[in-house]
Amino acid sequence: MKYLDSLREFMRPDRVFDVVYRPESAHVDIAQRDILYIEDLTVSFDGFRAINNLNLYIEAGELRCLIGPNGAGKTTLLDILTGKTKPDSGSAWFGRNIDLLRLKEPEIANLGIGRKFQKPTVFENHTVLVNLELAMFGGESVWSTWRGRISGEQNDRIGGVLEQIGLAEQRDVLAGSLSHGQKQWLEIGMLLMQSPILLLVDEPVAGMTHQEMDRTAELLRSLAGEHTVVVVEHDMEFVRSIADRVTVLHQGSVLAEGSMEAVQNNPEVVEVYLGE
Amino acid sequence: MTSLLRGDRGGWILFALVILLMVYIPIGNLALSADHPLYVSTYTVTLLGKYLCFALLALSLDLVWGYLGILSLGHGAFFALGGYAMGMYLMRQIGDRGVYGNPELPDFMVFLNWDALPWYWYGFDQFWFAMLMVVLVPGVLAFVFGALAFRSRVTGVYLSIMTQALTYALMLAFFRNEMGFGGNNGLTDFKDILGFDIQADSTRIGLFLASGFALLAGYLACRSIVTSRLGRVAVAVRDGEDRVRFLGYSVTKVKLAIFTFSAVLAGIAGALYVPQVGIINPGEFTPVKSIELVVWVALGGRATLYGAVLGAVTVNYLKTEFTGLMPEAWLFALGALFVLVTLFFPRGLAGFRLPWKSAK
Ligand SMILES: Nc1ncnc2c1ncn2[C@@H]1O[C@H](COP(=O)(O)OP(=O)(O)O)[C@@H](O)[C@H]1O
Numbered sequence: 124m125k126y127l128d129s130l131r132e133f134m135r136p137d138r139v140f141d142v143v144y145r146p147e148s149a150h151v152d153i154a155q156r157d158i159l160y161i162e163d164l165t166v167s168f169d170g171f172r173a174i175n176n177l178n179l180y181i182e183a184g185e186l187r188c189l190i191g192p193n194g195a196g197k198t199t200l201l202d203i204l205t206g207k208t209k210p211d212s213g214s215a216w217f218g219r220n221i222d223l224l225r226l227k228e229p230e231i232a233n234l235g236i237g238r239k240f241q242k243p244t245v246f247e248n249h250t251v252l253v254n255l256e257l258a259m260f261g262g263e264s265v266w267s268t269w270r271g272r273i274s275g276e277q278n279d280r281i282g283g284v285l286e287q288i289g290l291a292e293q294r295d296v297l298a299g300s301l302s303h304g305q306k307q308w309l310e311i312g313m314l315l316m317q318s319p320i321l322l323l324v325d326e327p328v329a330g331m332t333h334q335e336m337d338r339t340a341e342l343l344r345s346l347a348g349e350h351t352v353v354v355v356e357h358d359m360e361f362v363r364s365i366a367d368r369v370t371v372l373h374q375g376s377v378l379a380e381g382s383m384e385a386v387q388n389n390p391e392v393v394e395v396y397l398g399e
Numbered sequence: 400m401t402s403l404l405r406g407d408r409g410g411w412i413l414f415a416l417v418i419l420l421m422v423y424i425p426i427g428n429l430a431l432s433a434d435h436p437l438y439v440s441t442y443t444v445t446l447l448g449k450y451l452c453f454a455l456l457a458l459s460l461d462l463v464w465g466y467l468g469i470l471s472l473g474h475g476a477f478f479a480l481g482g483y484a485m486g487m488y489l490m491r492q493i494g495d496r497g498v499y500g501n502p503e504l505p506d507f508m509v510f511l512n513w514d515a516l517p518w519y520w521y522g523f524d525q526f527w528f529a530m531l532m533v534v535l536v537p538g539v540l541a542f543v544f545g546a547l548a549f550r551s552r553v554t555g556v557y558l559s560i561m562t563q564a565l566t567y568a569l570m571l572a573f574f575r576n577e578m579g580f581g582g583n584n585g586l587t588d589f590k591d592i593l594g595f596d597i598q599a600d601s602t603r604i605g606l607f608l609a610s611g612f613a614l615l616a617g618y619l620a621c622r623s624i625v626t627s628r629l630g631r632v633a634v635a636v637r638d639g640e641d642r643v644r645f646l647g648y649s650v651t652k653v654k655l656a657i658f659t660f661s662a663v664l665a666g667i668a669g670a671l672y673v674p675q676v677g678i679i680n681p682g683e684f685t686p687v688k689s690i691e692l693v694v695w696v697a698l699g700g701r702a703t704l705y706g707a708v709l710g711a712v713t714v715n716y717l718k719t720e721f722t723g724l725m726p727e728a729w730l731f732a733l734g735a736l737f738v739l740v741t742l743f744f745p746r747g748l749a750g751f752r753l754p755w756k757s758a759k
């Protein structure tokens with residue numbers, strides 16, 4: 124297996140010659156302040172512009188909330204950033220050196236962009252622990268999934284994430300018997316196991332109780348700094364409780380940006396929200 | 400071995416019972432005289448040997464159905480192919496003792512006026528080669544079939560129908576005389592295996608023991624898969640393969656590896672079955688056989704491994720009893736049993752708890 128691996132390493136098409144080797148697939152360069160540069164992005168579905176000339180910059184380590192009425196294009200934007208949808212024009216760079224629009228979904232995931240979907244999808248017949256384990260070893264070959272064991276160090280990492288998402292006591296509970304909110308946290312935990320640099324979180328508190336919302340707010344706040352976190356959310360109260368900066372999307376472009384207070388007092392935003 | 404059976408109470412019981420039988424049966428059959436109350440007839444030895452082969456076959460299906468979520472309705476095909484590979488070896492062992500006394504050609508080829516052995520029969524006079532084919536033929540077929548089906552992401556009912564079509568197509572092919580596998584009659588009239596008379600009591604015991612070993616080894620191999628991370632990935636594939644893909648695992652490769660391994664197990668079961676029953680014919684490929692197999696596993700309880708063994712032995716025991724009484728009613732009885740168990744014990748016999756023990 125060792126020889127096979129070194130052979131595989133040797134045969135890697137992007138490594139055969141140093142000229143062909145693209146350093147951009149290795150590490151994101153965030154020497155500058157910003158980690159995400161989105162410029163003049165446009166995408167239309169059957170002539171309808173879901174994203175319309177959108178410009179957005181996200182700073183490394185910040186917690187940014189994207190809000191906006193239904194159909195504003197928030198989910199579509201995340202689809203583009205994760206390689207699910209290809210835009211018609213514009214650019215999206217991760218750091219200064221990685222052109223996201225040229226990459227496929229798994230490549231983007233491996234670069235360290237993790238995404239939580241609106242609907243929680245955990246493995247219900249596995250325990251919380253196993254869910255995290257499977258997320259940790261994602262991308263492993265069939266052989267090593269069969270032979271591999273968890274090392275003490277890896278166990279500690281899982282333990283750390285369990286603490287972080289507040290499910291340490293539910294470690295050996297089947298994921299299927301968790302509450303809706305706990306499932307959402309578990310899914311965030313599964314994201315964390317993949318050590319993402321940037322987390323894209325779509326509507327994390329939909330269907331949560333107030334208590335669960337508070338815990339989620341705490342969790343997301345604790346992730347910012349070490350990770351960059353982009354949260355798409357409807358719930359204004361929740362957004363107010365977590366956001367450094369808020370970006371309001373409307374009809375596929377940015378309507379306003381700033382602190383929650385500034386945004387709330389922006390007459391255009393008030394019109395869009397109250398006019399609904 | 401003990402670490403593989405950790406926490407598997409059903410597995411421990413299975414091991415204890417099979418090992419007990421493997422000690423008692425040879426003594427009961429070979430050392431005791433026929434009028435001794437503990438004497439075991441050769442008929443019983445062969446019957447139990449057959450059950451062990453069916454148990455191994457059921458195990459192979461439980462691995463792909465219970466753990467990976469692939470409902471194969473054609474697993475009988477891999478069993479039959481393993482059986483044919485063994486049958487071809489046994490045919491070549493007959494030599495010139497056939498009805499026509501031809502040292503090279505099996506009787507049915509002489510009957511068809513063939514004058515030479517077809518190329519695909521070469522090598523089957525060697526035991527090691529035949530054993531290699533027992534593993535390779537079902538394995539390669541499963542690999543190629545799986546590669547085509549899993550890569551194009553065929554799942555669910557469509558995949559089940561494809562497996563059913565596979566065994567049906569093989570059945571039609573093997574029924575044809577020109578195929579060179581004995582057509583309708585299949586391969587039979589075996590004389591000896593590795594030089595031992597296939598009818599002799601001691602040979603029967605040897606085959607019974609081999610089947611017992613194969614079942615236990617197969618059980619441990621399956622446990623080594625289901626208790627590993629590969630097994631947990633398999634269950635995750637069963638419950639939501641898109642999510643597994645999103646985590647970065649290759650769902651196609653996981654399915655392919657387990658499906659191929661399962662086909663090899665089924666082939667080995669077939670190879671052990673044929674010398675004990677003394678015949679292999681295209682009837683083993685009929686879709687009904689594969690569906691019966693699914694019923695064994697469903698009755699025994701999916702995704703437990705020992706449940707599959709329990710189901711296979713229970714159903715086949717009932718079948719032996721029932722066909723003695725009224726053969727024409729067997730399929731109805733099996734159907735009724737299936738409906739009853741699915742209604743009242745959806746998790747099969749393995750999920751059955753005594754009422755006073757059910758509060759766990
Ligand atoms: N794949 C698609 N095909 C056609 N229309 C789409 C597609 N994805 C999104 N849309 C449309 O784009 C608009 C923006 O949707 P979305 O990004 O989901 O909004 P939200 O801000 O509520 O998440 C909606 O009008 C939606 O109907």
Ligand SMILES: [Mg+2]
Binds near residue numbers: 197198
């Ligand atoms: Mg949305």
